[in-house]
Amino acid sequence: MITAGIDMGSRTVKVVFLEELKVEGAPQLKWGVKGKHMMFPDELDMDVAADKALADGLKEAGISREQVTRIVSTGAGRKQVRFADADVTEVSAGARGAVFMCPSAQTVVDVGAEEGRGVKANAEGRVVDFAGNEKCAAGAGAFAESMARALQLSLKEFGEASLRSDKSIPMNAQCTVFAESEVVSLIHSATPKEDIAKSVLDAVASRVCAMVRRVGIEGDVILIGGMVNNPGFVSSLKTSLGIDHINLPDMPEYVSALGAALIAADGRA
Amino acid sequence: MIANYGYKDGAGEFYISIDTDKCLACDADRACLTACPKGMFEIITDDYDDEVAAVKQQFRRSLAYDCTACKPAGGYASLPCSSACTPGAIKHSW
Amino acid sequence: MAAGDKKEYWRWAESCWTDDSKNWRDARIVTAGIDVGSVSSQAVVCVDGELYGYNSMRTGNNSPDSATNALKGVLEKSGMKLEDITYVIGTGYGRVNVPFAHKAITEIACHARGANYMGGPTIRTILDMGGQDCKAIHCDEKGKVTNFLMNDKCAAGTGRGMEVIADLMQIPIAELGERSFDVDVEPAAVSSTCVVFAKSEALGLLKSGYTKNKVIAAYCQAMAERVVSLIERIGVENDFFITGGIAKNSGVVKRIEKLLGTTAAATKYDSQIAGALGAALFGYTLMQKQGAAAAKAA
Known part of the structure; x- marks a missing residue:
């Protein structure tokens, strides 16, 4: 199964494709990143930009639209994504993506250009509380x-x-x-x-x-x-x-898109 | 006089209001001074020569952050400052 | 202007005035109030509790010099010397740094007192839109404060917020008000409260085809909504009075009046002098009391 997450930010659009892995004896490796794509929508309308980002992303990853079973959108323009099966807030998507990347983390600090927040997440990457x-x-x-x-x-x-x-x-x-x-x-x-x-x-x-x-x-x-x-x-x-170590994700720009793809895979949104 | 110390910004309205008429006749022995874990209150002589409690200047622009210790995101039952102020002069707007 | 000079669209007019129908030399008590704000400084001189003269200018690099320069304007225009002034009260952000002041009083109390003089004893609610803060004050018939809030944390709803849009649109700040009414249809307010986000939103509106005037209208509306939401905490009781630099911006004032469903009381004085005037009046009351006490003792 392949799922996708699309993060419609105010300045960039990011897409991540996830593929179900079957690794014997390693149940934690259930999902792997199949492809990722980022674009600047510039003058494009949000819905057009979303269509283009998905099409370009599919092409880069070498998969067809039919192979993608479920798509979840997130970000400021998440409601403008016509092809999404569901949408989730940046808070939920960010936490899910962050905990996937760093399973020991329960405290997710999300500081972007326009927002800063602290999120407490459980081991499944679900939001428990945020400020x-x-x-x-x-x-x-x-x-x-x-x-x-x-x-x-x-x-x-x-x-x-x-x-x-x-x-x-x-x-x-x-x-x-x-x-x-x-x-x-x-x-x-x-x-x-x-x-x-x-x-x-x-x-x-x-x-x-x-x-x-x-x-x-x-x-x-x-x-x-x-x-x-x-x-x-x-x-x-x-x-x-007052801490010595803060975990940093490998592909920081894609955390929310990844989270949305994971939520699509979880089937909870 | 109702003195509102704080601000309203994009994130919300954050004021601590002090009813100086209730404060003037304090029968709580100025408990606010020690009740606040950050020591945000002080006694001042105001413009009308009344000795009343006020929020210190350095905290007036950052209440949303300074009061966080007493206001966890998960909710809170009572605040040390307003509970200690038995005359009921101290109120939070958020 | 020399080539390459950056035009200062935000710059507002300074003013200096004395009442030549009064002779300060005949006065019993001459008092002064100096309001050193973060953006503008004013000096007001009162003779026997009546407004005699004022000077309003931009605050300089430090409070003592700003205070001195502000008062100098009135002194030079009237031929008065500092020694002729019996009592000086400092107010505003730099009130404790007025070198020749005998006392400092907060700008809240001074604005209420000044507005009581400028708008009359029926004034109950004062909105002061200053350079870097916004105050809402309730007062009684004597100009004594009964309820107040002051917001100096955030630039939204302050003169600085207005300067930002003047610079962004490259329109002199004094023209913003009038231009904001020169639109085909009244636009919705800019949705962001935060000046930083409102600025990018304004740029977006320009890009999407709004005229400059329409963007200014959207910004003035946002400013009015913001200020009205600030006053909501204490409410509005008539009569209503507006002081501070933005009181001169009809684009904001008329929109505030519309939102509140009330009209701001008119005044013949410069709206920026309320704080300094209040301080000078406080000085007069104090001198009267001392005089009375001295007379009683003798």
């Missing part, structure tokens, strides 16, 4: 992006720069807009970029940490979402949470 800060850029990647722009650094350079700082300058502003002015005055007072970057990432980490603490830390911690690619943030988050 998030949606609709405010301060607890999400957008906060860091905006400050990186003020420093004229890419998000990657920004994260790397913060690793070179061992200072902790507290950020007073909670709001992204106000924090920009604060960063500008730090630049004017000749504060090194490294220290500013660390201050910003520490601020995001501490907000994310508060949300994670609301659900409580259980088992191992895994970080998913765009901020996985920011080593500075990962380091700040470890300090904030």
Whole structure:
């Protein structure tokens, strides 16, 4: 059996195909990734972008549409996917995908561009509890992006720069807009970029940490979402949470699409 | 006077309100000062020269995060601050 | 403007005024209120509890200089010296850093007192939309605060939020209000509260074919809805009064009035001086009390 998960994000569309494996004596290896595909919808309408992503993904994986028994959509535009059999929230899909990638993890920290949240999941990857800060850029990647722009650094350079700082300058502003002015005055007072970057990432980490603490830390911690690619943030988050190790997924961009495909395989949505 | 300390942002409304008329005649021996595990309350002399409790400035913009310890996502029965305030001056908006 | 200079669309007009029908030299008590906000600073001088003059300007790099410069405007225009002022009260975000102030009072109490003077004793609800905060205040007939909330955590519903859209649309901030009514149909509000997300939403609307004016209308509507949702916590009792820089933006004010189903009381004064005026009036009351106490002792 083959299932698919499609993650309709605000900037990218991701598709993952899962194939049922029959590995003797290894029941945990029930599913394997058969193919994955990512595209930028740009000017396309959501439903058109979804059709195209699926078609291109099928072609790349060398499978036909008929072979796919069940498709589940997730992400902001999940309702716009005409061919999906069901849709699930990003919270559910993210947790399912994360626990599949790191079975020892029960605490899933999901920090993307527009949202940050802490999720507690059980061993099957089902959501037990979650706390998030949606609709405010301060607890999400957008906060860091905006400050990186003020420093004229890419998000990657920004994260790397913060690793070179061992200072902790507290950020007073909670709001992204106000924090920009604060960063500008730090630049004017000749504060090194490294220290500013660390201050910003520490601020995001501490907000994310508060949300994670609301659900409580259980088992191992895994970080998913765009901020996985920011080593500075990962380091700040470890300090904030007071833990030595945070698991990072192999293909961070695909965690939610993978989760949706797994939920399609579970047959629970 | 009702003093609302906090904010409303995209994520929701987060205010701690203090009814200064009830607070002024505190018969709980200012229990709020020690009840809050984060020590968020202080006694101030307000603009009308009343000695009343207030939320410290440094917490007013981050209540959603600062109060998390007392408000697990799974729900909560009572809050240390509002329970300790027997005159009933302290209330949370969320 | 020199080539390559970035145009400052957000920049708003500064103002300085004195009442030339009054002679401060005849006054018994001259008091001043200095409101050092995060974005603008005002100085107000009162003679015997009546407004005499004010100066409103952008806050500089530090509070003491901003306070000094604000007051300097009124002093120069009137020929007054600092020594001629009996009592000075500082208010606003930088109130404790006003070098020549005798006392500091919070902007909440000062705004209520100032609005009581500007709009009259029937004012019960004051909405102050400042540069980096938004306040909703209830007061009694004497301008004493009975209920308040202040939101300085989030840029949504503040002057900064408005500056962001002026820059994004490249339209001078003073034109936003009028332009927001020059649309074929009134658009729905931008759905994001957060200014950062609202900004990307506004760009999306432009791309989808909205005119600049229509995007501004959608943004003004969002601003109005946001502010109204803030006031909801304490409610609106008439009469209603709006202070702060955004009170000058008809695009937001008219939409707020429509949502609330009430009209904001009019005033002949600059809406930005309420805090400083309240501070100067507090000073006058204090001096009167001291004078009375001294007279009693003698």
